[in-house]
Amino acid sequence: MSELWKLSAIELAHGVRTGKVTVAAAVESGFEGPAREWESEVHALLASDPKARASGAAAANDGPLRGVPVVVKDNLCTTDYPTTCGSRILEGYRPPYDATVVRRLRAAGAVVSGKGNMDEFAMGSSTEYSAFGPTRNPHDLGRVPGGSSGGPAAAVAYGLVPVALGSDTGGSVRQPAAFCGVLGLKPTYGRLSRYGLVAFGSSLDQVGILARHVSDVATTYAALAGPDPFDATMRLTPAPDVSHWDEGVKGLRFGWPANLWAASVDRELVEGLEESAAYLERAGATKVPFEFMPGEFGVATYYLVATAEASSNLARFDGVRYGFRHPDSDDVRTLYTRSRSAGFGPEVQRRILLGTYALSAGYYDAYYLSAQKARTRIRREYEEAFRRCDLVLMPATPTLPFRLGEKTEDPLAMYLSDIFTIGANLAGIPGLTVPVGLSRSRLPRAVQLLGPEDAEPALLRAARAIEVRGETKHLPSEYEAEFSWPTKR
Amino acid sequence: MSIDRDEVARIAELARLEIPAGQVELLAAQLSQVLDFAAQLHRLDLRGCEPTAFAPAAAPLRDDQPDGRRLGAERALAAAPEGEGGFFLVPPIVENVNP
Numbered sequence: 001m002s003e004l005w006k007l008s009a010i011e012l013a014h015g016v017r018t019g020k021v022t023v024a025a026a027v028e029s030g031f032e033g034p035a036r037e038w039e040s041e042v043h044a045l046l047a048s049d050p051k052a053r054a055s056g057a058a059a060a061n062d063g064p065l066r067g068v069p070v071v072v073k074d075n076l077c078t079t080d081y082p083t084t085c086g087s088r089i090l091e092g093y094r095p096p097y098d099a100t101v102v103r104r105l106r107a108a109g110a111v112v113s114g115k116g117n118m119d120e121f122a123m124g125s126s127t128e129y130s131a132f133g134p135t136r137n138p139h140d141l142g143r144v145p146g147g148s149s150g151g152p153a154a155a156v157a158y159g160l161v162p163v164a165l166g167s168d169t170g171g172s173v174r175q176p177a178a179f180c181g182v183l184g185l186k187p188t189y190g191r192l193s194r195y196g197l198v199a200f201g202s203s204l205d206q207v208g209i210l211a212r213h214v215s216d217v218a219t220t221y222a223a224l225a226g227p228d229p230f231d232a233t234m235r236l237t238p239a240p241d242v243s244h245w246d247e248g249v250k251g252l253r254f255g256w257p258a259n260l261w262a263a264s265v266d267r268e269l270v271e272g273l274e275e276s277a278a279y280l281e282r283a284g285a286t287k288v289p290f291e292f293m294p295g296e297f298g299v300a301t302y303y304l305v306a307t308a309e310a311s312s313n314l315a316r317f318d319g320v321r322y323g324f325r326h327p328d329s330d331d332v333r334t335l336y337t338r339s340r341s342a343g344f345g346p347e348v349q350r351r352i353l354l355g356t357y358a359l360s361a362g363y364y365d366a367y368y369l370s371a372q373k374a375r376t377r378i379r380r381e382y383e384e385a386f387r388r389c390d391l392v393l394m395p396a397t398p399t400l401p402f403r404l405g406e407k408t409e410d411p412l413a414m415y416l417s418d419i420f421t422i423g424a425n426l427a428g429i430p431g432l433t434v435p436v437g438l439s440r441s442r443l444p445r446a447v448q449l450l451g452p453e454d455a456e457p458a459l460l461r462a463a464r465a466i467e468v469r470g471e472t473k474h475l476p477s478e479y480e481a482e483f484s485w486p487t488k489r
Numbered sequence: 490m491s492i493d494r495d496e497v498a499r500i501a502e503l504a505r506l507e508i509p510a511g512q513v514e515l516l517a518a519q520l521s522q523v524l525d526f527a528a529q530l531h532r533l534d535l536r537g538c539e540p541t542a543f544a545p546a547a548a549p550l551r552d553d554q555p556d557g558r559r560l561g562a563e564r565a566l567a568a569a570p571e572g573e574g575g576f577f578l579v580p581p582i583v584e585n586v587n588p
Binding site for chain 2: 093094095096097203229232297299300301303304311315318319320321322323324325329330331332333334335336337338340341344349350352353354356357360366367369370371372373374375376377379411412415426
């Protein structure tokens with residue numbers, strides 16, 4: 001088998017299990033594709049180590065992902081690689097344990113082949129806030145890959161790995177997936193364990209899956225989802241069965257809230273939505289037009305809740321137990337202040353300050369409490385929407401990938417690029433971005449599917465219908481679209 | 490502008506952050522911009538909306554029993570910037586307790 005790096009995860013694992021490919025060759029395959037030449041410019045990875053890959057390959061379990069290399073975002077704890085969260089304050093930090101999702105990946109036979117670059121502590125939408133330098137979009141090196149899981153998304157997009165794990169607090173899996181032209185799933189809150197995920201906004205954070213094929217998202221979800229006694233926010237019931245991802249969308253009702261993109265959504269993304277709707281209808285789904293205004297207050301709500309929780313979660317980085325310690329401190333209070341001020345980058349400090357303000361005496365009711373109440377209203381709006389349809393088809397982002405440097409000086413403009421993704425986090429529901437080809441300027445276009453809690457099976461079936469352009473009756477079930485990798489520019 | 494220089498200094502103190510003097514003005518402007526934007530929540534009718542703190546309704550509870558795992562002092566201290574004799578080492582917190 002040649003050009004292994006173009007294969008999907010399940011094809012690669014099949015090759016390993018049938019003896020056509022060795023585990024070592026499968027694990028190394030990504031480093032023989034475009035990555036060999038491009039990685040120095042794309043900078044998808046913060047760490048990768050041939051020795052760790054070789055020992056991972058030698059110890060690979062038998063399972064549905066046997067031999068599959070996976071890039072893991074650098075805020076998920078791994079014992080064989082440092083875990084820095086893209087921050088100087090954790091530079092070189094080695095966790096004493098694997099995150100539950102990493103442990104389950106390994107149990108399913110996958111091998112961690114590197115750690116993905118990210119905005120510092122997952123705070124950002126472009127991966128430009130990584131303390132270790134930005135990741136660039138493989139489709140156009142002058143543009144951002146999205147964020148904060150920009151490294152994992154870029155790695156999947158240009159063939160370094162077929163699957164990557166990210167985290168999604170306000171769109172940090174779905175938005176970079178959209179910008180890089182891959183699938184990005186944010187599961188229902190409480191379905192993927194967060195034990196070993198460095199916390200940002202605890203009521204919003206979810207581990208998510210990036211891949212090029214619907215089959216691989218489904219297979220990885222099945223390997224990772226389900227109760228974990230080490231995460232008290234997990235649902236106790238078994239995760240939904242996603243094995244029927246290829247069984248079509250006949251009878252499925254998808255919401256079509258066209259008012260959302262009447263203004264200020266890129267025309268080419270609207271065309272992508274129209275094409276996706278046509279594919280779903282061709283495959284037997286029914287379009288349900290309605291007015292929907294989620295996210296009208298979502299961005300404001302989100303940036304109060306997320307920063308308040310972050311200011312609390314990031315209090316643990318104080319230069320005492322792990323990470324960077326400022327060398328020049330005579331007393332413990334100066335030690336905290338200097339270590340934090342030198343260790344955190346500007347965006348992280350901005351958000352900690354914002355969250356501290358929103359939680360501080362005199363402002364708590366006006367900001368944090370109002371945001372929590374607004375969140376209830378947003379949840380109700382989604383519940384209302386899902387009484388009319390099984391899932392909603394909507395934009396993932398308002399624009400195509402933007403240029404490096406375009407929004408770094410204007411925090412609010414950066415925050416507004418999350419307008420279509422934050423609702424799912426506030427409501428705790430699943431969302432999946434699905435690529436729909438390239439724009440005329442050859443940049444990835446994507447749409448987003450949102451469903452009620454535990455709607456992952458329906459989201460995957462709809463994504464599959466879009467993946468095969470509605471041809472669900474005429475294609476064999478094992479059909480895989482050929483991976484069309486970006487050309488360098 | 491909802492946040493002035495003094496307010497930035499007050500919250501920086503609470504957050505244990507040190508803001509260089511030359512950046513206070515810019516931060517005050519950036520934080521004010523976001524908070525002014527967030528003030529749109531004050532126009533919402535939120536009567537009858539209980540606060541949502543958490544997406545699932547109830548957190549499952551486990552038995553209050555140790556689960557047998559042990560990290561051990563050596564591994565727990567492995568990533569500490571400074572440690573000694575199984576403890577994290579920090580600069581003096583209290584001085585001259587017994588002068």
